Amino acid sequence: MTIRLEHNSGTPLYQQIVEQVRAMVLNGTLPAGYRLPPERKLADALSVNRTTILNAYRELKAEGLIGSHVGQGTVVLAAQESESTPPATASRPIWSHYLSDYAGQFSQFQMNDLLDFANRTDVISFATGMAAPECGPAEALRGIEERVLTEDGGQYLMHSPVEGFHSLRVEIAGYMSQRGAYCTPGEVFVTSGSQQGIELVAQALLNPGDIVVMEEPTYFPAIQVFKAMGARIMGVPVDEEGMQLSVLELLLQRYRPKLIYTVPTFHNPTGTELSMERRKWLMALSRQYRIPVVEDDAYGELRYDGTALPTLKSMDSAGLVIHLNTFSKMIYPGLRIGWVVADRKLVDTLIAIRQVVDIHTNCLSQKIVERFVASGQLGTHLETVTKAYRHKRDTMLRALRQYAPEGMRWTTPAGGYYIWVTLPPGVACDKLLHRAERHKVAFVPGTLFSTTGQETGRMRLNFTFAAEHQIEPGIRRLCEAIRETVAQEPEGAPLVERNPIV
């Protein structure tokens, strides 16, 4: 079996594999019973990510051309088998007819091609939002895990309370207090990552039609949560001091939003920080209009310049701030430990909802994080990563200054994970993405972070995940791709009259 991949063809790699294998099965080159190579082997042979092969095989299985049998691996199915598949398939339920309105709102897999591409081993990826694999406290965690296993008497194997182990909530309350946000363990609710915090808070507070105010642009999975709940999203533009509160105030006067969602510190995707003056103003507006503020503080501790500003939670005299946080950006995302700090009454509601959602967070991870925080290792680790990330950020900024084409601008974040780039005029993200794919460098198009989904001519670059030595060549390649896109761009788009179809 010979497969040839064309990295610059514009056709996704997995699709190329599907087409070639399909042809070989249909024309008899691969006979029934032929064993396809295991995914990992084929991935290595073709120098692509295993996910690409997985997706290709998945598609071929769905077409009834190949099948996997335990112990036999993946084999080409006989013509009879594949003939027998279509009628069975034809009588299968058409699931789209069964889906709820809620489920229907997800445009599934819109990002799959980007994910396939960004995860390729030959690609330098500035597209993820992941911690650096090499800076992490993997060794320290391993030691802790071993102690949990031997010393905690199997407590991690049975249930924890819905809101999380009390001992972990004590540690988190202590950590919050150190950061100036005094709270009791009873006001802490442990989640499986902060995404679950957003989801649960939305379930607790939002009815369809409710208005949610967010930064424009903002963290896109939060947009998805609120939209899926049937909320109406209103975006407030961000400048170098964060959310423009004069716009927010107009919205509050004119509409009555149910919720304000904000990433005030090292905002995703722009990297900006809400200024102290605006923090006070935001709190005053929240109090005046009695509107809860969801503070997503995932990046708050990852500061590379300047001095810390207080969290909104620590300025929360009215009890209206719902603080969301996570260890995913500070330690590792695989731990899936986040938390909410909120008024005890709201925590009670989160408990009631969580009980039917998934009962509680993984116990072993809770115990690991508890010991990591209690031992004081979180502080030491944060010093290590902020040093490493500052260095990576500076490397990326230096490379941008060196290679950026004319007309390109970018933010200089004082912390967090991201640089927000404004592309030269006329460069659209989707075109650039295709070019960048040929240059084997990945980013996230700004469109994704827009509450309205409009093309913005901006992109998000992550500087934490890629290895230090990849940053300079990655930015060089990316800037070449941008130059090529600029050169390609016509003077002005041809005028198209959009006549309605009647």
Add this chain to the structure above:
Amino acid sequence: MTIRLEHNSGTPLYQQIVEQVRAMVLNGTLPAGYRLPPERKLADALSVNRTTILNAYRELKAEGLIGSHVGQGTVVLAAQESESTPPATASRPIWSHYLSDYAGQFSQFQMNDLLDFANRTDVISFATGMAAPECGPAEALRGIEERVLTEDGGQYLMHSPVEGFHSLRVEIAGYMSQRGAYCTPGEVFVTSGSQQGIELVAQALLNPGDIVVMEEPTYFPAIQVFKAMGARIMGVPVDEEGMQLSVLELLLQRYRPKLIYTVPTFHNPTGTELSMERRKWLMALSRQYRIPVVEDDAYGELRYDGTALPTLKSMDSAGLVIHLNTFSKMIYPGLRIGWVVADRKLVDTLIAIRQVVDIHTNCLSQKIVERFVASGQLGTHLETVTKAYRHKRDTMLRALRQYAPEGMRWTTPAGGYYIWVTLPPGVACDKLLHRAERHKVAFVPGTLFSTTGQETGRMRLNFTFAAEHQIEPGIRRLCEAIRETVAQEPEGAPLVERNPIV
């Protein structure tokens, strides 16, 4: 500080603690700054569960009488402090005004008293749905965990795909195939326990007003999920062969339910098993009416008598069965690993929803379970636990035969976790629960499992969690409590004319 608890007073223990401490603070016995004993110490001193103390302290904090400061523990607040608290509290948001309709449907903490009581260390609990702590493969898991930590190169620290690691899904697909339900890894979706499977499937398929058919009685957190989605629940009675399908057929003819939810094997709470004939009939009805069947198979492998019946999934020629499963009942609930097997199209939808819900399941647990299954240890472990649980079941049945008062009946489950008891005529669960509390033995009232919430005169007894030597004395005490309740019961309730209040 002296606290006296009265176990038979009818007032929950935590409430007794609250009242006594409150009095001591208000009358000055405990001065401002007085350090209350740490929770664990007080719990030991009073021989109660730590949760009881936790709840008491929580309440006292909410009242502004005590506060906890990091490094100082829990202290009595000065009068000024407690005086300053009320105005602050008064200006706090009234969260019930902010809650969504969805959140408003949860009657919070209805079970809290039962949970406090059932978790007391001096109580024999037949109320949980937990695996036996002593039978588990704790040692084997520890060995596996150590290997994951050293051999898997930190893969468990970063993200997994939304649907779970491919390697785990291969193992689960293999396991399902061994049980006769052939499926591909692409049809397997890993969840954080099977509760999350119910929640995600409900989100994927249900609109408000949709009809869901369930067994009556049934697993109550499933009732809660469907009700919270705004679904209309229709219950179908269960007899010794499982769900009464003649009733189901009438419902299908008359209404068009969106979903049938069933626990066909070792049903929770009745312990019954859907007969082979009825399995065929149910599948025929599902096909005829094109209605998806959610098969909750959490207990399917825990068989103590007879030979295995096929899962509905393995009889699913129409692709309409959505199979839910979990390792919580087979191994340990703290792992939080469950799975869904469904048509690939539906799995795609679950992936899209999960991406905004909590992204994916804990990576370390995924890796642990993967290795446990791959190594063949699951099979060995199931042999061990079925032997142990058969023994515990027989001990409980023997004790019931020995101590049960006249007029009491119970099921003899061929597998699973539960015996379903019909109380002597006239014995209501709520009264019995108070009596049982005095006798220090816990059960779950049947009312909880009713789709309509009606008093049923039935109770669920779990025989897996309590230690072997506790089962006989527990049943003896419970039967004494029942006898006392019978004796107490008047001949007939006095007639009350319910005049409307106008």
